[in-house]
Amino acid sequence: MKLLTAAQTRALDEGTLQAQGISSLELMERAATALLNWLLDTLHPAYATPFHILCGPGNNGGDGLALARLLHQAGYQPRVWLLPATKHSADFTANRRQLPTDVPCQELRAGHLPAWPAGAVVVDALFGTGLSRPLTGLAAEVVAHLNQCPALRIAVDMPSGLLADAPQPADSPVVQAHYTLAFELPKLAFLLPGNAAAVGEWAVLPIGLDAEVIHKTPVDNYLIEDNLLRGRLPKRPRFSHKGTFGHALLLAGSHGKLGAAVLAAGACLRGGVGLLTVRVPQVGYSVLQATVPEAMCLPDPAPAFLTALPDLTPYAAVGIGPGLGQADESRTVLQQLLETARVPLVLDADALNLLGTHRELLDLLPPDTVLTPHPKEFERLMGEPARDDYHRLEQLRGFARQHRSYCLLKGAYSALATPDGTVYFNTTGNPGMATGGSGDVLTGLLLALRADKRLSPLDAALLGLYAHGRAGDLAARETGEAGLVAGDLVRCIGPALQELTTDTRALLP
Template identity: 70%
Template structure:
């Protein structure tokens, strides 16, 4: 939708627009209380619904403002986003649907802002016996020319396909599935074909729990969250509800955020920048570690090649790749910078080499599950004294032989995709929330680090803390992408100046970032695992300390 609007802009102001008729342009001169990032991996904490409400209240107390002031900030931020991002025409039909709580109060203030900016707004209220105090306050501030109509369950609003619907029915406070007229309205919105923008949360989506089957949830095109993301945004089962989520700063108190204890984080480049040491001028190949990779079997040598190339591109000092005899020429030609150890067996790895020279060891890409290979894995788990990165068929062997899991050295890094993780734990997850519980239980039992790959790849540390990665794109859903990640992580685990947590977080971020850097050159459909390898260096360079 193309915008032909006036110069009026809305900023994230502490007091919000005055109801006495102050010009909208004047808002730009008001002071703002921007959120400041906390130290360490603290910038994007994932708060529970209760913590989110507590943060609002703590901000009000710390900044000596009223709850209405904070609501005005939120409404101003939403209004600015609508005007700047959707490029609305003045004749665009805009429907603002409000529930009886504070989420509905946000919607009332947004409707008032849009009306004052000259847009034709239709305001709809969900029938309710009680309303929050802030909702009632906002309702009293509505101009007479902006009627608020209560929704008739027998005659729901007519929503044209080209309309914009602002969903301000229910936010993070929702604790049970929608029913009655609220559920009917949500299903009506979903069927309309309008552009739907959810305020804070898509209505009907539970913030901290899985959705009951067939429950009514708004399917938003955009979700506008205040200051911080929600865990629900990062889970595959909610993708159809959340759409494209955006963060809007409203000045929530940074000190309160910093001091709020959480066990889940959304990790961004700002969290990681500077954690990868810059290379000293007089460094040499021994400075960055010698890695061993056990990979490949007949017909799967490509996995060994990709992992080896990724390890080299990630800056390892030296890499030796152990492959079956059938893969010797393939690897020597495809990765001449690597050293190659050929196994005595032709088609699979049957022997564990001497481990003394190596700073980290990776195993799994293209490995196969031969009995000889299982014994190699057993020997590795019982003799290795350096960090391990375990992927692919090595994970499948651990799943098929659970007794091997008891031998995992502490701080090993496992990199399963969801199906491999299911084999590891021996049961399918009921939903994405249950899978996170399984993940925490697994790392607690093994004292290892474990990731589950996908959009927003999640890393669990041995203490149960979860870290969700912020980089990557759907083009990376291609064969070999996981092998590239294994090689990248192996190089970082061989780096003597990186902790296990930093190595894992840097590797996940750089892997996704390399895919993002490759995307303009390939498009989503044409992105190959080898394209990710090409951009590992630039992705890591962005994270280096000065």
């Protein structure tokens, strides 16, 4: 699913009108109908539920006026509140004329704003994606007042005051919506952590915007959906053998951090690798043999951390980092790996911390390396903090381009930047995955997929990212989010991948 800018969204609306031969009022009616259906299907409101529709002077306000009319026709008693303005859009004016006379409609007044009580539904249709500057004056007062009211707040397309394509100025007023309802496509702003309190839960309402126009619109940002990935993981041939799916090497673990190696190894095996060898310090030998018997253990000469890189000839992919530690000897192992590897690499955890400390090693990254930093690890890789969410996104895009790598920034809506600068945001996962070891599981899963030569680097990264989150969602069904631990993710990787496997029956006519 594409993520469009505000300008592209306006162009999509215009393109839809031309392609489908409809008027802007007809398109607005579709939007208002979609809003009505969502409200009725999701909230199941009683007819006595107080609906308050806040309308600005533009097309966002026109959506609100059309919604008020449809609510009235459905048997509800909405009340409309207008933001005073000297100019209104043509579609606002047309819908204002169509509003039944028995729908209460009055202007908002500074210092005399209504109390929107608990049990009421307030629909924010003040400003949409076209807003280019922070709210001031009465609009800012209305938003601040609304945020203090106990009513349910629902934003139309965008919470009023939130900028669609730019960082939010400090302390600028923004509606703190409980729900944001976007038309046809989500907005990039929904996926950035600094906007979470304003956006709340969001949903996309189809309104028939033209698919061909969307297809032809070039974008740098995508939202991953299962239909993008379904079928990209090939079905296993009947006459497969261990070598079909690759032999992976995992360099992980140090004294006190062997659990990371165990989790990553388990995830790699559940991810479908043909063979797995795990290089751990000697202190981890018996641990690995007992906890992950399906993996071969190759102990390092040193007792507590890794000091020597084994011969890489047998391996189809190498992962390094979980529980590695940051000893100088381990840094040397990482450097030797970067200098000599001719197979795909997956770097995480302490491998990233070593890169951040010894940033000259970044120039050694082989093309198509996968890196999986969390925000603080990414800050160390960059050598500077991001100014805001948009700056961090551009840093991520620039890092992937510069180092010809796949850089996966972990978090809610984890973002995968590719060597061509495209960024894919993930839709799976839940807050229960915010627990120690989740990243180690991701490393192991990605390592298994990179060892499978049937997959392109992009497909392997996308499948790993999506299936990791999906495993978390499947696990949370059983344990709840609070009770989820990283080992639950390992157990659910298989079912998550199975959902994405090619089913040849789907190819039949």
